[in-house]
Amino acid sequence: MVSKRFVLKRLLMLFPVLFGVATVVFAILHLSPGDPAVVIAGERASQEFVNQIRSDLGLDDPLWQQYIRFLGEVATFDFGQSYQVNRGTPVSQILTDRLPITIELALLGQFAGLLFGLPLGILSAVKQDTWTDHLTRIGALSGISIPIYWSGPLLILLFAQFLGLLPTSGRIGSAYFVDPVTGFILVDTLLAGNVAAFRSAVTHLFLPIVVLGIYQMALLSRMMRSSMVEVIRQDYMRTARAKGQGSKITVMKHGLRNAFIPVITVIGIQFGSLLGGAVLTETVFEINGIGTLLVDAINRSDYPVVQGTVLVFAVLYTLVNLGVDLTYSILDPRIEQ
Amino acid sequence: MTERDLRPFGRTVARWVGVGALVGVALAAALVPVVGSRAATDTAFALGALVFGFGVATWGGTVGFGGSMAAVQDHLGGESSWTRSGARQAFAVLTWVGVGWSAAAVAMSIALVGL
Numbered sequence: 473m474v475s476k477r478f479v480l481k482r483l484l485m486l487f488p489v490l491f492g493v494a495t496v497v498f499a500i501l502h503l504s505p506g507d508p509a510v511v512i513a514g515e516r517a518s519q520e521f522v523n524q525i526r527s528d529l530g531l532d533d534p535l536w537q538q539y540i541r542f543l544g545e546v547a548t549f550d551f552g553q554s555y556q557v558n559r560g561t562p563v564s565q566i567l568t569d570r571l572p573i574t575i576e577l578a579l580l581g582q583f584a585g586l587l588f589g590l591p592l593g594i595l596s597a598v599k600q601d602t603w604t605d606h607l608t609r610i611g612a613l614s615g616i617s618i619p620i621y622w623s624g625p626l627l628i629l630l631f632a633q634f635l636g637l638l639p640t641s642g643r644i645g646s647a648y649f650v651d652p653v654t655g656f657i658l659v660d661t662l663l664a665g666n667v668a669a670f671r672s673a674v675t676h677l678f679l680p681i682v683v684l685g686i687y688q689m690a691l692l693s694r695m696m697r698s699s700m701v702e703v704i705r706q707d708y709m710r711t712a713r714a715k716g717q718g719s720k721i722t723v724m725k726h727g728l729r730n731a732f733i734p735v736i737t738v739i740g741i742q743f744g745s746l747l748g749g750a751v752l753t754e755t756v757f758e759i760n761g762i763g764t765l766l767v768d769a770i771n772r773s774d775y776p777v778v779q780g781t782v783l784v785f786a787v788l789y790t791l792v793n794l795g796v797d798l799t800y801s802i803l804d805p806r807i808e809q
Numbered sequence: 810m811t812e813r814d815l816r817p818f819g820r821t822v823a824r825w826v827g828v829g830a831l832v833g834v835a836l837a838a839a840l841v842p843v844v845g846s847r848a849a850t851d852t853a854f855a856l857g858a859l860v861f862g863f864g865v866a867t868w869g870g871t872v873g874f875g876g877s878m879a880a881v882q883d884h885l886g887g888e889s890s891w892t893r894s895g896a897r898q899a900f901a902v903l904t905w906v907g908v909g910w911s912a913a914a915v916a917m918s919i920a921l922v923g924l
Contacts (some may be wrong), residue, residue, distance in 0.1 A: 486875025492866025499859035534922055535851040536915045797874055
């Protein structure tokens with residue numbers, strides 16, 4: 473059982489981490505080229521108009537004053553209003569609308585990766601140096617080596633253009649409209665009891681999930697294999713087999729728990745790349761999640777949206793790693809010590 | 810922390826804040842003739858904030874999660890020169906340098922540009 477002190481200490485440490493991330497994001501945005509006032513006013517606008525916008529947005533104050541104001545806003549979860557992407561809309565509202573889309577994609581990608589990656593890794597370790605092992609390792613190596621911006625368009629070409637089996641973009645067919653309740657399209661279509669819309673959502677999300685899941689699956693199967701190979705060689709595994717326990721039970725009962733620790737570490741660390749992958753996947757499949765929002769906001773120098781989005785990414789990432797940290801201590805209580 | 814422990818700690822903090830302040834002042838002073846006082850102090854502040862933010866975030870991560878990282882490393886039998894206390898000290902140094910750097914940039918901004 474995880475102690476309250478252990479959890480509390482980690483929760484408290486989230487504050488300096490997020491404060492640091494907020495500061496880094498603020499600094500990078502103000503060091504990067506591009507003036508939001510010029511973007512808003514347009515390149516042909518007069519200097520007076522640009523100055524007026526700069527003054528209205530508070531961008532003519534010294535940077536340290538803008539920083540103090542920014543920290544005050546972040547502390548109250550008020551990221552201000554969008555300059556450009558959805559002009560005038562509160563950033564928190566934009567994030568609330570878009571976040572479930574990306575979380576749904578990332579969770580399903582992770583689920584697909586776990587569903588196929590872990591069994592393949594275990595199988596590969598148990599059947600070490602056989603054809604099954606070689607094929608799994610080649611598949612995993614290919615999965616790691618293929619970038620999303622290449623596999624995405626290729627799968628679109630194959631399944632949408634040539635075979636005509638799956639749609640190319642979006643989350644649901646244009647013929648369907650489902651009231652957003654949770655923001656997760658699969659859940660919302662089920663809640664609405666609209667089976668046709670659910671089927672449409674599944675076919676739309678299939679390729680993006682495959683693209684995200686391939687990399688996760690490849691990485692997890694490699695990690696699971698190497699970890700399980702180590703565990704299989706341990707004395708306690710040999711002892712269990714010597715006592716007459718079947719090899720399947722030995723692996724599942726004694727091996728899996730210990731082999732999971734490094735895999736859990738990778739899952740936590742990879743969540744960041746999963747979010748990064750969601751940015752690319754959303755761009756390739758034209759899904760209006762937080763990834764496309766971030767790219768759009770960066771291109772248009774929309775400071776409040778970029779700051780809000782990156783902070784939300786940071787919160788998600790730290791919370792996932794908090795979960796990973798707690799899982800360690802459940803799998804092996806010595807880690808908490 | 811006893812008073813005996815606090816003195817060297819205070820000296821270390823003062824030293825790194827001082828180093829940061831020197832960097833901040835030097836950078837802002839070097840940039841003034843090139844980009845003007847407003848842009849120079851803003852750039853110096855942003856760079857200082859970058860160092861400070863990176864230091865705080867990584868320090869917090871090390872204090873919060875470094876213990877588990879070290880335990881997992883031990884569990885896996887891996888050997889590297891990474892230690893929790895070493896990482897914590899390194900990121901604390903970055904944080905204090907960032908504090909001094911940003912504070913110096915703010916002081917330069919007030920002196921050259923005004924409030």
